[in-house]
Amino acid sequence: MNTTTSNKRLIAYVDSGQSSSGEMNAVDATDRAATHQEVEAPSLLTIILDTNPHAWALLADTLPLSKAVANLLVFINAHLSINYANRVAVLASHSERAEWLYPTPAPHLPNNNGDNSTVQPPDDANKYRPFAQLEYALLTNLQTLLRTTTPAxxxxxxSTLLAGALTRALTYISKQSLSTGPSQTGNTSFNYSDPSSVAGGNSLNPSDNVVTSRSSQRLTTRILILSVSGDLSGSYIELMNTIFACQRLSIPLDILKLSGSATFLQQAADTTGGIYLSLTTPVQRAGLLQYLMFAFLPDPAARENLVMPGETEGVDFRAACFCHKRVVDVGFVCSICLSIFCEPLGDGTCLLCGSHLSMGNYGRKPVVVARVKKAKTGTGKKRKVGDGVETPGSGGGGTPVPPG
Amino acid sequence: MAATPPQSWEYLETLQGVELHRLYRTSPPSALAIYRKLLSGLAKHYVTSLLFSPTPMPVNHFELVTRVDANAEKVKAFNQLKKYNIVRETTFQGKRCISIVPDFARSYRRVLDGRGEGNPFGQVSSPPQSATEPTIEKLDAHSQRQWDGILGYMVGGNVIQDLQEPGEELPAPAEAVVELLRVGHLVTVGGTQSRGRYAMGITAEGFAFVLQNINTQIWRLLFLYVEAAEQLNMDKIDVLSFIFFIASLELGLAYSTEDLTETQLQVLTTLSDLGVVYLPDNTTDYFYPTRLASTLTSDSSDTLSSTANKLSSSLHTSSAQHKKSIAHPGNPTGSGFIILETNYRLYAYTTSPLQIALLSLFISLRSRHNNLVTGKLTKASVQQAINTGITAEQIISYLSSHAHPVMRRHAAAEEAILQSRAVMAAAANSGGTTDIENNTGVTQIRVPVVPSTVVDQIHLWQLERDRIQTTPGYFIKEFQSEAEYRACSRYAEEIGVRRWYDDRKRMFFVDQIEGVAAYMKDRKERASGTT
Known part of the structure; x- marks a missing residue:
């Protein structure tokens, strides 16, 4: 053995004379709040379960809804067992409505927290009581939802009403954050009259956002969407608005896609800093629980220490047009309200804001002026002169000619 | 000096691996409690990712999923997991792997999926529908009475008796509890055992104990009890798992005592003495867990402070106090009773003899009014407290956890102002709107509830006395080569355990040996493997 490690525990004496600077540092401002950092902030997980009957019917062979819900329940229990104060809320995004699965909304008292469900589960001494209550409430509500769904x-x-479910989730999160956060003061919510804050929600530098720079004691929140439905372009505007709201409130949107196309939800995860995973093969779907536990269980605080999985490359950033809900690669944008259209408007009036838009010379062939100086062979063909030609997509102004 | 018994949760670290395995195997609530209360965030994540994995995971998998800059956290997490015997290293298909200990995995999976048998979470009994069924308020009152009795006994019965009004005497703690306090070196009981109540004295540790929050206090006593279990002919693992079982029960429900063993019934009596459970007078068929029980395994400061508040609100029984609290509508985050000004004057809205006695430990009290006690923090009073073994941190945490809502609001408002200033740091000169008395925290967003001048001064008063700081740990020396010393020393610094080092003499001092030892062993094996 090269090194001797003393077997007994030793006591080291650090004379304060030698390290007096360290001792003095302990008295200045940096030390006062140190004890508070140890406590993990409670976390609220809101799960939106896509219960679209069409999509689940397609998945019935590989992953029936009942099995998915059973896996989800284990995942929820794991989330609740991480921290005593952790909470969970589950919403169903059904075909024509969004419904609470847990907590059960109180039927006649709208201001009730909903935490104490009126229905008590059967006593089962083999289950941790809070878990048993949650399971019972969730399954009861899901059954009610499916029973009341008419064939018509x-x-x-x-499709599914995802935007509606997201909206309800956001209202619930706001309410919970308000009721648990430290005493609220006026300037903690987003100040819409402050011109320095960008209304479009595109600049999300955490330092300039009052909402994100709150103290660590605050409830951390996130939303997990278990999505099975494909085309969501029907509710494109509503969906994007909720996504931007999440971004503004710094609520990560985690997406677990079991089937269907990805377009907008992948954008959602990318925009809000959430995780996007798509389980496309039956083998992957069979491992649903492991995916949930591994990728989606860590809360934002834990994610700081982890390399998170997810598909961040090749995000499909295409938008849907506001007129026909088609997903477009190149479209036409109203210069007043930034609405997107897939084809030029017939009467030149924006369908949303009613502004009169001039299409200018759209559709006309660009007039190519012969250059005075003759271009070199080979590269000359690629150069275009943009003066005077309005391209609606780029908002006027041609491609700048690189200096010769 | 007598060997100090382990403080609170550190007790679990002293258990043998076999004992921990038995604890996990027999009691899913214990697995849940240890997972929830003791593991770091990263360790919890490692456990859940291993839990449903059919095969052990290779060691390098964890390096892949953990960020490079979180290496110290990772080492800490694995040390924790190994210390509590939750994971172990195995070899699987020729690779070094981490696998979860089956006993723990089985129990924790049972918690999550709710399958299994043996009623690990208690049989709810339906007591006869009579008027005697205790309400939650009554349970709170019960635990508060028991606990105040214990603390009152420790702080000194005589002081309390002078303060309290007739008819509101605190109950004397049970013999068993006094014995626990004595065994834990929290009090010393004099020779006259029969009149022990009057021949007792509080120790330095006892002083520190009474200022801690109620959750820490109760666990301290419970672990002392577990340790003493063998002398009472009980198995300590049985006792421990029963305590965790009690902690998993729901407040306000009656639980049947039908399935309990002899040991468990014995523990139940002691827990009732401590105020953790409530045993109805007329029957032994069922018991009620109190709020102290249901928050035993919570670690969030929110729930803990709400426990303290709910309990301490029942403490202020006088009607004057109630009027006062109505006049100052409570802030949701807490309703303490202490107002401390920056000039060290203290006003405590309390009539509780116990709280006054506690305050008198480190405050020179000036006057007592109907619902108010006034006093001042002085150098003499604080240093006297420090001499008896109370630390500055304990005084400050006591003051801030019992701070009046007015102080909290003040701190929150100041915090908001500073925060908005930090946000608009560029346009700082345009402000000057409010005169802020402490201008130290511009870069730091959090404002302490206790005025920072007072906090600093208490620390300084303590420093006048404490000129030496001790850190228990391990001293590593006699390295053979400079390179080896450098590598080990750097590793120790990276994982954040190195406390002192001397490059010239090639020696350093660490406060935790596990990570460094593993690293050194690993290095040695690799070195011998290559040559």
Whole structure:
């Protein structure tokens, strides 16, 4: 053995004369709040379960809804067992409505917290009581939801009301944050009259956002969407608005996609800093629980220490047009309200804000003026002169000619 | 000096691996409690990612999923997990792997999926619907009475008796509890055992104990009890798992005593003495866990402070106090009773003899009014407290956890102002709106509830006395080569355990040996493998 490690525990004496600077540092401002950092902030996880009957019917062979819900329950229990103060809320995004699964909304008292459900589960001494209550409430509500779904409502809408569910989730999160946070003062909410804050929600530098720079004692929140439905372009505007709201409130949107196309939800995860995973094969879906436990269980605080999985490359940033809900690669944007259209407007009036828009010379072939100086062979063909030609997509002004 | 018994949760670290395995195997609530209360965030994540994995995971997998800059956290997490015997290293298909200990995994999985048998979470009994069924308020009152009795006994019965009004005497703690306090070196009981109540004296540790929050206090006593279990012919693992079982029960429900063993019934009596459970007078068929029980395993400061507040609100029984608290509508984050000004004057809205006695430990009290006690923090009073073994941190944490809502609001408002200033740091000169008395915290957003001048002064008063700081740990020396010393020393610094070092003499001092020892062993093996 090269090194001797003393077997006994020793006591080191540090004479304060030698390290007096360290001792003095302990008295200045840096030390006062040190004890508070140890406590983990409680976390509220809001889960939106896509219960679209069409999509689950397609998945019935590999992953029936009942099995997915059972896995989800284990995941929820794991979340609750991480911290005594952790909370959970579950919403169903059904075909024509968004419904609470947990906590059960109180039927006649709208201002009730909903935490104490009136229905008591059967006593089962093998389950941790809070978990048993949650499971009972969630399954009861899910059964009620499925029972009250009429064949007519299923056939009338093939999609799911995700935007509605997200909105309800956001209202719930705001309410919970308000009731648990430290005493509220006026300037903690987003100041819409402050011109320095960007209303579009594109600048999210945490230092300039009052909401994010709150103390660590605050409830940390996140939303997990378990999505099975494909085309969501029908509610594009509503969806993007809720996504930007999440971004503004710094609520990460985690997406677990079991089937269907990804377009907007991948954008959502990317914009809000959440995790996007898509389980496309039956083998992957069979490991749903492990994916949930591994990728989605760590709360934002724990994620700081982890390399998180997820598909961040190749995000599909395409938008849907406001007129026909088509997903477009290149579209036309109203210069007043930034609405997107897939084709030029017939009468030149924006469908949303009513502004009169001039299409200028759209559709006309650009007039190519012969250059005075002759361009070199090979590269000359690629250069275009942009003067006087309005391209609606780029908002006027041609491609600048690189200096010769 | 007598060997100090382990403080609170550190007790679990002294258990043998076999004992921990038995604890996990027999009691899912224990697995849940240890997971929830003792592990760091990263360690929890490692456990959950291993929990449903069919095979052990290779060691390098954890390096892949953990960020490089969180290496210290990772080492800490694995040390924790190994210390509590939750994971172990195995070899699987020729690779070094980490696997979860099956006993723990099985129990924790049972918590999560709710399958299994043996009623690990207690049989709810439906007591006869009579008027005697205790309400939650009554349970709170019960635990508060018991606990105040214990603390009152420690602080000194005579002082309390002078202060308290007739008819409101605190109950004397049970013999068993006094014995626990004595065994834990919290009090010393004199030779006259029969009149022990009057021949007792509080120790330095006892002084520190009475100022801690109620959750820490109760765990301290519970672990002392577990340790003493063998002398009472009980198995300590049985006692421990029963305590965790009690902690998993729901407040306000009656639980059946039908399935309990002889040991468990014995523990139940002691827990009732401590105020953790409530045993109805007329029957032994069922018991009620109190708020102290249901928050035993919570670690969030919110729930803990709400426990303290709910309990301490029942403490102020006088009607004057109630009027006062109505006049100052409570802030949701807490309703203490102490107002401390920057000039060290203190006003405590309390009539509780116990709280007054506690305050008198480190405050020179000046006057007592109907619902108010006034006093002042002085150098003499603080140093006297420090001489008896109370630390500055304990005084400050006591003051801030019992701060009046007015102080909290003040601190919150100041925090908001400073925060908005930090946000608009560029346009700082335009402000000057409010005169802020402490201008130290511009870069630091959090404002302490106790005025920072007072906080600093208490620290300084303590420093006048404490000129030496001790750190228990391990001294590593006699390295063979400079390179080896450098590598080990750097590693120790990276994982944040190195406290002192001397490059010239090639020696350093660490406060935790596990990580460094593993690293050195690893290094040695690699060195011998290559040559």
């Amino acid at each position: 409502s299923i056939s009338s809408s093939p």
